Amino acid sequence: MEDAMRVPISLVDLRTKRGFNRIVKKFQSNWPGSSPITQYNAHQILSEGFGYSDFHALQKSATSDTSVIDPPSPDRVRDNLYTAIHVFCRSKRIVGIDATGVSRLVNILPLQELLAFQAPDHVIAKAITLPSTPTLPPHPDLSEVIQGTIHNINSRVSETLEHEASARPGHFISSAEFQRAWEGTLREGSLRDQCLFMLAASGLRCHELRLCTGLAPSRALDGFELQVTADKTRNQPTRMFIHPGVAAHLEAYMAKEKISPGDFLFPSSRDRSVAMSQHQVNRVLARYFGEPKVSPPLRGVAAIRRSAALLARKSGS
The missing domain is CATH 1.10.443.10 (Intergrase catalytic core)
Structure with a gap:
Protein backbone atom coordinates (compact mmCIF):
# COMPACT_ATOMS: atom_id res chain seq x y z
CA MET A 1 0.00 0.00 0.00
CA GLU A 2 1.25 3.50 -0.82
CA ASP A 3 2.75 5.52 2.04
CA ALA A 4 0.00 8.15 1.53
CA MET A 5 -2.54 5.57 2.64
CA ARG A 6 -0.60 4.61 5.77
CA VAL A 7 -1.02 6.13 9.19
CA PRO A 8 2.51 7.08 10.31
CA ILE A 9 3.32 5.39 13.61
CA SER A 10 5.69 6.93 16.15
CA LEU A 11 7.98 4.96 18.43
CA VAL A 12 6.17 6.74 21.26
CA ASP A 13 2.85 5.32 20.02
CA LEU A 14 4.15 1.78 20.64
CA ARG A 15 5.02 2.35 24.29
CA THR A 16 2.90 0.80 27.03
CA LYS A 17 -0.29 2.78 27.70
CA ARG A 18 0.41 5.12 24.78
CA GLY A 19 -1.25 5.75 21.38
CA PHE A 20 -1.42 2.44 19.55
CA ASN A 21 -1.77 0.32 22.67
CA ARG A 22 -4.62 2.49 23.98
CA ILE A 23 -6.46 1.91 20.73
CA VAL A 24 -5.80 -1.83 21.00
CA LYS A 25 -7.27 -1.86 24.51
CA LYS A 26 -10.38 0.04 23.37
CA PHE A 27 -10.71 -2.32 20.41
CA GLN A 28 -10.57 -5.44 22.58
CA SER A 29 -12.90 -4.16 25.30
CA ASN A 30 -15.57 -3.14 22.77
CA TRP A 31 -15.28 -6.08 20.36
CA PRO A 32 -18.88 -6.87 19.28
CA GLY A 33 -18.38 -10.63 18.94
CA SER A 34 -19.69 -13.18 21.43
CA SER A 35 -16.12 -14.39 22.07
CA PRO A 36 -13.26 -12.06 23.10
CA ILE A 37 -10.69 -11.14 20.50
CA THR A 38 -7.04 -11.87 21.23
CA GLN A 39 -4.44 -9.14 21.40
CA TYR A 40 -2.63 -10.78 18.46
CA ASN A 41 -5.71 -10.53 16.23
CA ALA A 42 -6.44 -6.99 17.42
CA HIS A 43 -2.87 -6.02 16.45
CA GLN A 44 -3.29 -7.57 13.00
CA ILE A 45 -6.67 -5.96 12.25
CA LEU A 46 -5.60 -2.50 13.41
CA SER A 47 -2.32 -2.74 11.51
CA GLU A 48 -4.15 -3.59 8.28
CA GLY A 49 -6.64 -0.79 8.91
CA PHE A 50 -3.73 1.64 9.35
CA GLY A 51 -2.34 0.59 5.96
CA TYR A 52 0.23 -2.10 6.83
CA SER A 53 0.42 -5.74 5.81
CA ASP A 54 0.64 -6.88 9.45
CA PHE A 55 1.73 -5.80 12.93
CA HIS A 56 5.36 -6.66 12.20
CA ALA A 57 5.37 -4.25 9.24
CA LEU A 58 3.82 -1.55 11.42
CA GLN A 59 6.51 -2.02 14.08
CA LYS A 60 9.30 -1.88 11.48
CA SER A 61 7.95 1.38 10.05
CA ALA A 62 7.77 3.16 13.42
CA THR A 63 9.74 6.39 13.38
CA SER A 64 10.81 9.07 15.82
CA ASP A 65 9.26 11.81 13.65
CA THR A 66 5.77 11.35 12.19
CA SER A 67 5.48 14.97 11.04
CA VAL A 68 7.31 14.27 7.76
CA ILE A 69 4.39 12.15 6.49
CA ASP A 70 0.85 13.47 6.18
CA PRO A 71 -1.62 10.90 7.54
CA PRO A 72 -4.80 10.00 5.66
CA SER A 73 -7.93 11.59 7.09
CA PRO A 74 -9.59 9.92 10.10
CA ASP A 75 -12.62 9.15 7.90
CA ARG A 76 -10.46 7.15 5.51
CA VAL A 77 -8.74 5.34 8.34
CA ARG A 78 -12.10 4.36 9.83
CA ASP A 79 -13.24 3.11 6.41
CA ASN A 80 -10.10 0.97 6.17
CA LEU A 81 -10.64 -0.38 9.69
CA TYR A 82 -14.24 -1.23 8.84
CA THR A 83 -13.02 -3.22 5.83
CA ALA A 84 -10.22 -4.92 7.80
CA ILE A 85 -12.70 -6.13 10.43
CA HIS A 86 -15.03 -7.60 7.81
CA VAL A 87 -12.14 -9.32 6.03
CA PHE A 88 -11.02 -10.82 9.35
CA CYS A 89 -14.54 -12.02 10.21
CA ARG A 90 -14.92 -13.67 6.81
CA SER A 91 -11.51 -15.34 6.99
CA LYS A 92 -12.25 -16.73 10.47
CA ARG A 93 -15.89 -17.53 9.61
CA ILE A 94 -17.11 -15.41 12.51
CA VAL A 95 -20.88 -14.90 12.54
CA GLY A 96 -23.14 -12.78 14.72
CA ILE A 97 -21.35 -9.47 14.12
CA ASP A 98 -23.46 -7.06 12.06
CA ALA A 99 -22.61 -3.81 10.30
CA THR A 100 -24.00 -1.72 13.16
CA GLY A 101 -21.69 -3.39 15.69
CA VAL A 102 -18.66 -2.93 13.46
CA SER A 103 -19.55 0.70 12.78
CA ARG A 104 -19.98 1.46 16.48
CA LEU A 105 -16.61 -0.12 17.28
CA VAL A 106 -14.81 1.77 14.51
CA ASN A 107 -16.36 5.10 15.47
CA ILE A 108 -15.32 4.94 19.15
CA LEU A 109 -11.67 4.08 18.51
CA PRO A 110 -9.57 7.01 19.84
CA LEU A 111 -7.46 7.70 16.73
CA GLN A 112 -6.50 11.04 18.26
CA GLU A 113 -4.23 9.11 20.66
CA LEU A 114 -1.75 8.64 17.80
CA LEU A 115 0.84 11.40 17.43
CA ALA A 116 0.10 11.62 13.71
CA PHE A 117 -3.36 13.00 14.52
CA GLN A 118 -2.17 15.45 17.18
CA ALA A 119 -1.27 19.01 16.31
CA PRO A 120 2.35 20.00 17.01
CA ASP A 121 2.93 22.54 19.78
CA HIS A 122 3.55 25.40 17.38
CA VAL A 123 0.26 24.73 15.57
CA ILE A 124 -1.63 24.65 18.86
CA ALA A 125 -0.02 27.90 19.99
CA LYS A 126 -0.87 29.53 16.67
CA ALA A 127 -4.47 28.34 16.88
CA ILE A 128 -4.86 29.96 20.30
CA THR A 129 -3.96 33.38 18.92
CA LEU A 130 -6.24 33.19 15.89
CA PRO A 131 -9.94 34.07 15.87
CA SER A 132 -12.15 31.07 16.44
CA THR A 133 -13.38 29.22 13.37
CA PRO A 134 -17.02 29.96 12.56
CA THR A 135 -19.20 27.26 14.01
CA LEU A 136 -21.11 24.91 11.74
CA PRO A 137 -24.76 25.92 11.41
CA PRO A 138 -27.34 23.64 13.03
CA HIS A 139 -28.19 20.51 11.09
CA PRO A 140 -31.40 20.85 9.10
CA ASP A 141 -34.38 18.79 10.19
Whole structure:
Protein backbone atom coordinates (compact mmCIF):
# COMPACT_ATOMS: atom_id res chain seq x y z
CA MET A 1 0.00 0.00 0.00
CA GLU A 2 1.25 3.50 -0.82
CA ASP A 3 2.75 5.52 2.04
CA ALA A 4 0.00 8.15 1.53
CA MET A 5 -2.54 5.57 2.64
CA ARG A 6 -0.60 4.61 5.77
CA VAL A 7 -1.02 6.13 9.19
CA PRO A 8 2.51 7.08 10.31
CA ILE A 9 3.32 5.39 13.61
CA SER A 10 5.69 6.93 16.15
CA LEU A 11 7.98 4.96 18.43
CA VAL A 12 6.17 6.74 21.26
CA ASP A 13 2.85 5.32 20.02
CA LEU A 14 4.15 1.78 20.64
CA ARG A 15 5.02 2.35 24.29
CA THR A 16 2.90 0.80 27.03
CA LYS A 17 -0.29 2.78 27.70
CA ARG A 18 0.41 5.12 24.78
CA GLY A 19 -1.25 5.75 21.38
CA PHE A 20 -1.42 2.44 19.55
CA ASN A 21 -1.77 0.32 22.67
CA ARG A 22 -4.62 2.49 23.98
CA ILE A 23 -6.46 1.91 20.73
CA VAL A 24 -5.80 -1.83 21.00
CA LYS A 25 -7.27 -1.86 24.51
CA LYS A 26 -10.38 0.04 23.37
CA PHE A 27 -10.71 -2.32 20.41
CA GLN A 28 -10.57 -5.44 22.58
CA SER A 29 -12.90 -4.16 25.30
CA ASN A 30 -15.57 -3.14 22.77
CA TRP A 31 -15.28 -6.08 20.36
CA PRO A 32 -18.88 -6.87 19.28
CA GLY A 33 -18.38 -10.63 18.94
CA SER A 34 -19.69 -13.18 21.43
CA SER A 35 -16.12 -14.39 22.07
CA PRO A 36 -13.26 -12.06 23.10
CA ILE A 37 -10.69 -11.14 20.50
CA THR A 38 -7.04 -11.87 21.23
CA GLN A 39 -4.44 -9.14 21.40
CA TYR A 40 -2.63 -10.78 18.46
CA ASN A 41 -5.71 -10.53 16.23
CA ALA A 42 -6.44 -6.99 17.42
CA HIS A 43 -2.87 -6.02 16.45
CA GLN A 44 -3.29 -7.57 13.00
CA ILE A 45 -6.67 -5.96 12.25
CA LEU A 46 -5.60 -2.50 13.41
CA SER A 47 -2.32 -2.74 11.51
CA GLU A 48 -4.15 -3.59 8.28
CA GLY A 49 -6.64 -0.79 8.91
CA PHE A 50 -3.73 1.64 9.35
CA GLY A 51 -2.34 0.59 5.96
CA TYR A 52 0.23 -2.10 6.83
CA SER A 53 0.42 -5.74 5.81
CA ASP A 54 0.64 -6.88 9.45
CA PHE A 55 1.73 -5.80 12.93
CA HIS A 56 5.36 -6.66 12.20
CA ALA A 57 5.37 -4.25 9.24
CA LEU A 58 3.82 -1.55 11.42
CA GLN A 59 6.51 -2.02 14.08
CA LYS A 60 9.30 -1.88 11.48
CA SER A 61 7.95 1.38 10.05
CA ALA A 62 7.77 3.16 13.42
CA THR A 63 9.74 6.39 13.38
CA SER A 64 10.81 9.07 15.82
CA ASP A 65 9.26 11.81 13.65
CA THR A 66 5.77 11.35 12.19
CA SER A 67 5.48 14.97 11.04
CA VAL A 68 7.31 14.27 7.76
CA ILE A 69 4.39 12.15 6.49
CA ASP A 70 0.85 13.47 6.18
CA PRO A 71 -1.62 10.90 7.54
CA PRO A 72 -4.80 10.00 5.66
CA SER A 73 -7.93 11.59 7.09
CA PRO A 74 -9.59 9.92 10.10
CA ASP A 75 -12.62 9.15 7.90
CA ARG A 76 -10.46 7.15 5.51
CA VAL A 77 -8.74 5.34 8.34
CA ARG A 78 -12.10 4.36 9.83
CA ASP A 79 -13.24 3.11 6.41
CA ASN A 80 -10.10 0.97 6.17
CA LEU A 81 -10.64 -0.38 9.69
CA TYR A 82 -14.24 -1.23 8.84
CA THR A 83 -13.02 -3.22 5.83
CA ALA A 84 -10.22 -4.92 7.80
CA ILE A 85 -12.70 -6.13 10.43
CA HIS A 86 -15.03 -7.60 7.81
CA VAL A 87 -12.14 -9.32 6.03
CA PHE A 88 -11.02 -10.82 9.35
CA CYS A 89 -14.54 -12.02 10.21
CA ARG A 90 -14.92 -13.67 6.81
CA SER A 91 -11.51 -15.34 6.99
CA LYS A 92 -12.25 -16.73 10.47
CA ARG A 93 -15.89 -17.53 9.61
CA ILE A 94 -17.11 -15.41 12.51
CA VAL A 95 -20.88 -14.90 12.54
CA GLY A 96 -23.14 -12.78 14.72
CA ILE A 97 -21.35 -9.47 14.12
CA ASP A 98 -23.46 -7.06 12.06
CA ALA A 99 -22.61 -3.81 10.30
CA THR A 100 -24.00 -1.72 13.16
CA GLY A 101 -21.69 -3.39 15.69
CA VAL A 102 -18.66 -2.93 13.46
CA SER A 103 -19.55 0.70 12.78
CA ARG A 104 -19.98 1.46 16.48
CA LEU A 105 -16.61 -0.12 17.28
CA VAL A 106 -14.81 1.77 14.51
CA ASN A 107 -16.36 5.10 15.47
CA ILE A 108 -15.32 4.94 19.15
CA LEU A 109 -11.67 4.08 18.51
CA PRO A 110 -9.57 7.01 19.84
CA LEU A 111 -7.46 7.70 16.73
CA GLN A 112 -6.50 11.04 18.26
CA GLU A 113 -4.23 9.11 20.66
CA LEU A 114 -1.75 8.64 17.80
CA LEU A 115 0.84 11.40 17.43
CA ALA A 116 0.10 11.62 13.71
CA PHE A 117 -3.36 13.00 14.52
CA GLN A 118 -2.17 15.45 17.18
CA ALA A 119 -1.27 19.01 16.31
CA PRO A 120 2.35 20.00 17.01
CA ASP A 121 2.93 22.54 19.78
CA HIS A 122 3.55 25.40 17.38
CA VAL A 123 0.26 24.73 15.57
CA ILE A 124 -1.63 24.65 18.86
CA ALA A 125 -0.02 27.90 19.99
CA LYS A 126 -0.87 29.53 16.67
CA ALA A 127 -4.47 28.34 16.88
CA ILE A 128 -4.86 29.96 20.30
CA THR A 129 -3.96 33.38 18.92
CA LEU A 130 -6.24 33.19 15.89
CA PRO A 131 -9.94 34.07 15.87
CA SER A 132 -12.15 31.07 16.44
CA THR A 133 -13.38 29.22 13.37
CA PRO A 134 -17.02 29.96 12.56
CA THR A 135 -19.20 27.26 14.01
CA LEU A 136 -21.11 24.91 11.74
CA PRO A 137 -24.76 25.92 11.41
CA PRO A 138 -27.34 23.64 13.03
CA HIS A 139 -28.19 20.51 11.09
CA PRO A 140 -31.40 20.85 9.10
CA ASP A 141 -34.38 18.79 10.19
CA LEU A 142 -34.90 15.59 8.24
CA SER A 143 -38.23 17.00 7.03
CA GLU A 144 -36.30 19.88 5.42
CA VAL A 145 -33.67 17.64 3.83
CA ILE A 146 -36.19 15.37 2.10
CA GLN A 147 -37.97 18.35 0.53
CA GLY A 148 -35.20 18.23 -2.07
CA THR A 149 -36.86 15.16 -3.57
CA ILE A 150 -39.85 17.30 -4.58
CA HIS A 151 -37.52 19.15 -6.98
CA ASN A 152 -35.20 16.25 -7.88
CA ILE A 153 -37.65 13.40 -8.47
CA ASN A 154 -40.31 13.61 -11.16
CA SER A 155 -43.78 14.19 -9.70
CA ARG A 156 -45.19 11.33 -11.75
CA VAL A 157 -42.59 9.01 -10.22
CA SER A 158 -43.49 10.24 -6.73
CA GLU A 159 -47.16 9.54 -7.41
CA THR A 160 -46.26 6.02 -8.56
CA LEU A 161 -44.30 5.48 -5.35
CA GLU A 162 -47.36 6.43 -3.31
CA HIS A 163 -49.47 3.78 -5.07
CA GLU A 164 -46.70 1.22 -4.65
CA ALA A 165 -46.40 2.00 -0.93
CA SER A 166 -50.11 1.34 -0.45
CA ALA A 167 -49.75 -2.08 -2.05
CA ARG A 168 -46.35 -3.00 -0.59
CA PRO A 169 -45.57 -0.91 2.51
CA GLY A 170 -42.67 -3.19 3.46
CA HIS A 171 -40.74 -1.94 0.43
CA PHE A 172 -40.20 1.49 1.98
CA ILE A 173 -38.43 2.94 5.03
CA SER A 174 -40.92 4.29 7.55
CA SER A 175 -40.80 7.84 8.90
CA ALA A 176 -39.76 6.59 12.36
CA GLU A 177 -37.00 4.38 10.93
CA PHE A 178 -35.73 7.25 8.78
CA GLN A 179 -35.63 9.59 11.77
CA ARG A 180 -33.72 7.08 13.93
CA ALA A 181 -31.18 6.50 11.17
CA TRP A 182 -30.74 10.27 10.75
CA GLU A 183 -30.24 10.73 14.49
CA GLY A 184 -27.69 7.90 14.49
CA THR A 185 -25.79 9.58 11.65
CA LEU A 186 -25.69 12.87 13.56
CA ARG A 187 -24.61 11.11 16.75
CA GLU A 188 -21.98 8.71 15.39
CA GLY A 189 -21.27 9.69 11.79
CA SER A 190 -18.52 11.84 10.38
CA LEU A 191 -19.24 15.01 8.41
CA ARG A 192 -18.72 12.98 5.22
CA ASP A 193 -21.28 10.37 6.29
CA GLN A 194 -23.78 13.10 7.20
CA CYS A 195 -23.35 14.71 3.77
CA LEU A 196 -23.82 11.35 2.02
CA PHE A 197 -27.00 10.76 4.01
CA MET A 198 -28.39 14.23 3.28
CA LEU A 199 -27.71 14.00 -0.46
CA ALA A 200 -29.28 10.54 -0.73
CA ALA A 201 -32.30 11.83 1.21
CA SER A 202 -32.42 14.84 -1.16
CA GLY A 203 -33.06 12.48 -4.06
CA LEU A 204 -29.64 11.93 -5.65
CA ARG A 205 -28.99 8.53 -7.25
CA CYS A 206 -25.98 6.48 -6.26
CA HIS A 207 -23.97 7.25 -9.41
CA GLU A 208 -24.76 10.95 -8.97
CA LEU A 209 -23.43 10.82 -5.40
CA ARG A 210 -20.31 8.95 -6.51
CA LEU A 211 -19.48 11.29 -9.39
CA CYS A 212 -20.10 14.60 -7.59
CA THR A 213 -17.06 16.86 -7.69
CA GLY A 214 -16.05 19.69 -5.41
CA LEU A 215 -17.96 22.47 -7.13
CA ALA A 216 -19.49 24.67 -4.44
CA PRO A 217 -23.30 24.71 -4.36
CA SER A 218 -24.76 27.76 -6.13
CA ARG A 219 -27.63 29.83 -4.78
CA ALA A 220 -31.04 29.24 -6.33
CA LEU A 221 -34.62 30.20 -5.54
CA ASP A 222 -35.54 28.90 -2.05
CA GLY A 223 -32.28 26.99 -1.69
CA PHE A 224 -29.13 25.90 -3.49
CA GLU A 225 -28.24 23.80 -6.52
CA LEU A 226 -25.49 21.22 -6.80
CA GLN A 227 -24.07 20.29 -10.21
CA VAL A 228 -23.93 16.51 -10.64
CA THR A 229 -23.29 14.02 -13.42
CA ALA A 230 -26.68 12.65 -14.37
CA ASP A 231 -25.71 10.56 -17.41
CA LYS A 232 -23.29 7.70 -16.72
CA THR A 233 -22.34 7.30 -20.40
CA ARG A 234 -21.91 10.89 -21.56
CA ASN A 235 -21.10 12.56 -18.24
CA GLN A 236 -23.82 15.11 -18.95
CA PRO A 237 -24.14 17.48 -15.98
CA THR A 238 -27.41 18.54 -14.42
CA ARG A 239 -28.33 20.56 -11.35
CA MET A 240 -29.98 19.14 -8.23
CA PHE A 241 -31.80 21.18 -5.60
CA ILE A 242 -30.57 20.96 -1.98
CA HIS A 243 -31.71 22.62 1.25
CA PRO A 244 -29.53 25.57 2.44
CA GLY A 245 -28.55 23.55 5.52
CA VAL A 246 -27.28 20.74 3.30
CA ALA A 247 -25.29 23.24 1.22
CA ALA A 248 -23.68 24.71 4.36
CA HIS A 249 -22.54 21.30 5.55
CA LEU A 250 -21.22 20.35 2.11
CA GLU A 251 -19.12 23.51 2.03
CA ALA A 252 -17.79 22.79 5.54
CA TYR A 253 -16.97 19.21 4.50
CA MET A 254 -15.13 20.37 1.35
CA ALA A 255 -13.10 22.86 3.38
CA LYS A 256 -12.26 20.28 6.06
CA GLU A 257 -11.14 17.66 3.53
CA LYS A 258 -9.45 20.23 1.23
CA ILE A 259 -11.56 19.16 -1.75
CA SER A 260 -10.90 21.26 -4.88
CA PRO A 261 -13.43 21.90 -7.69
CA GLY A 262 -12.09 19.05 -9.85
CA ASP A 263 -11.82 16.51 -7.03
CA PHE A 264 -14.39 13.84 -6.30
CA LEU A 265 -16.61 14.92 -3.42
CA PHE A 266 -16.57 11.38 -2.03
CA PRO A 267 -13.26 9.77 -3.06
CA SER A 268 -12.14 6.24 -2.37
CA SER A 269 -10.35 5.82 0.95
CA ARG A 270 -7.45 4.24 -0.96
CA ASP A 271 -7.06 6.72 -3.81
CA ARG A 272 -8.37 10.29 -3.93
CA SER A 273 -8.37 10.25 -7.74
CA VAL A 274 -10.99 7.48 -7.75
CA ALA A 275 -14.61 7.88 -6.66
CA MET A 276 -16.10 5.69 -3.97
CA SER A 277 -17.67 2.57 -5.44
CA GLN A 278 -21.40 1.92 -5.31
CA HIS A 279 -20.70 -0.79 -2.74
CA GLN A 280 -18.75 1.65 -0.54
CA VAL A 281 -21.47 4.32 -0.68
CA ASN A 282 -24.21 1.83 0.20
CA ARG A 283 -22.06 0.30 2.94
CA VAL A 284 -21.54 3.67 4.64
CA LEU A 285 -25.27 4.40 4.67
CA ALA A 286 -26.21 0.86 5.69
CA ARG A 287 -24.39 1.37 9.00
CA TYR A 288 -26.98 3.87 10.17
CA PHE A 289 -30.06 1.97 8.99
CA GLY A 290 -28.99 -1.15 10.90
CA GLU A 291 -29.84 0.20 14.35
CA PRO A 292 -33.54 0.89 13.56
CA LYS A 293 -33.69 -2.68 12.19
CA VAL A 294 -34.44 -1.59 8.61
CA SER A 295 -34.57 -4.58 6.28
CA PRO A 296 -31.12 -5.06 4.61
CA PRO A 297 -32.47 -4.58 1.04
CA LEU A 298 -33.69 -1.10 2.08
CA ARG A 299 -30.36 0.18 3.41
CA GLY A 300 -28.97 1.48 0.11
CA VAL A 301 -29.23 4.75 -1.80
CA ALA A 302 -32.04 3.59 -4.12
CA ALA A 303 -34.40 2.72 -1.25
CA ILE A 304 -33.39 5.83 0.72
CA ARG A 305 -34.24 8.25 -2.11
CA ARG A 306 -37.50 6.45 -2.93
CA SER A 307 -38.58 6.45 0.70
CA ALA A 308 -37.58 10.10 1.14
CA ALA A 309 -39.63 11.06 -1.92
CA LEU A 310 -42.65 9.23 -0.54
CA LEU A 311 -42.33 10.90 2.89
CA ALA A 312 -41.92 14.34 1.29
CA ARG A 313 -45.00 13.81 -0.86
CA LYS A 314 -47.06 12.71 2.15
CA SER A 315 -45.91 15.66 4.26
CA GLY A 316 -46.86 18.08 1.49
CA SER A 317 -50.26 16.58 0.82
